[in-house]
Amino acid sequence: MQAWQVHEIGEPREVMRLTETEPPTPGAGQVLLRVRAAGVNFPDALLCRGQYQIRPPLPFTPGVEICGETPDGRRVITTPALPYGGFAEYAVADAAALLPAPDALDDAEAAVLHIGYQTGWFGLHRRARLQTGETLLVHAAAGGVGSAAVQLGKAAGATVIGVVGGAGKAAVARELGCDVVVDRHAEDVVAVVKQATGGRGADVVYDPVGGDAYAQSAKAVAFEGRILVVGFASGTVPSPALNHALVKNYSVLGLHWGLYNTKNPELVRHCHEQLTGLAARGAIRPLVSARVPQAEAAAAVQRVADGVTTGRIAVVPTPRNGAAA
CATH class of the missing domain: 3.90.180.10 (Medium-chain alcohol dehydrogenases, catalytic domain)
Structure with missing residues (x-):
């Protein structure tokens, strides 16, 4: 072979x-x-x-x-x-x-x-407990991991703000269903998020990038918001200022999806059933x-x-x- x-x-x-x-x-x-x-x-x-x-x-x-x-x-x-x-x-x-x-x-x-949508489902539903009507901010929204989070966020009834790099990726993010798209090459991410949320910020931030994206997340997250640390595609692992989390009352949540395969494999199967149902309804693709x-x-x-x-x-x-x- x-x-x-x-x-x-x-x-x-x-x-x-x-x-x-x-x-x-x-x-x-x-x-x-x-x-x-x-x-x-x-x-x-x-x-x-x-x-x-x-x-x-x-x-x-x-x-x-x-x-x-x-x-x-x-x-x-x-x-x-x-x-x-x-x-x-x-x-x-x-x-x-x-x-x-x-x-x-x-x-x-x-x-x-499998990996991208399981990661998105566990992150948004198991870890961040995303609720209908909340605002979800997705970094790298046109990428493989981000595009899954965008679709799952929309399926959950959230308002989705997608951060991308470049006009071409912005067009992809809009086609995916993002309600607001921010081109980080041309716009101030934090300012756009604040404007789109009436100054409140995003309830949930989905961050597979790290580095500068995490710094933006900490500034753009709402009171009692949740920042999901999914990966470090930027190559830079941030060192969060925990005093900032204390003062602003937000949570930083880690997600290593692979651990569920050994810690709780039945939940992985449950997630797959949910994803299969969403695919059958056309809510995700x-x-x-x-x-x-x-x-x-x-x-x-x-x-x-x-x-x-x-x-x-x-x-x-x-x-x-x-x-x-």
Whole structure:
């Protein structure tokens, strides 16, 4: 089979190599899946750079999110068990982690549903307890993680303010349903949020960026608001001033979605049921901005790493010898 492998740590475009190798052998409690589509995630770039919290042994195949097919023909979504990730014709996953792919979504859409929308649902509903009528501020609203939060916020009945970088991403954010869009390259984020909320600020802030975005969040959050720390795509981990949180009465909430897979896996399944229902009603639909063949996976991971994408990229294996890959 074809598989992208990383034999040394570095930038994705430099260390990912497309190779011919034997299909992996599942371990106890695992299953071999034919990959129907694989989502490209920022953690794939971090894996290549050796900066992710999980460091699989070299060589490994990145690709942390897939829509796959079981040996008995079921279409499922899951996070593969590294080192046998999804940028390959076949991947390995824990049988207990398989979830049915929503019928309302095609393979590429289903592949990119799992991590981003689970993260958004847990962040907004489990951690921040977002309420109908509240104002949600989403940083990087046109990106993969942010676009999911925008759709979930709208589905929950919130007013959504999206922060983006550039006119092109602003157009995407509007199409996603943002009520207000702020171009951080041309506007003062805090001023726009204050104006849009009558000076009150945002009840919930969804921040997958960190760095300067977190500083803006602290200034733009409302009294008794909640700042959700989801990630640090900027590369800078902020050091929040806790005295500011004390004076302004807001909460800073962390979210590591992966922990729920071990701490409360039933809640992950419950979340998937909620997402499947939302997809069936058309309330959410992953924004797949590009569907690329297997040969372009490394370039796609690098584009995500460089922050130049909107929505999500899906890698769709190319059929070989007239059969599905």
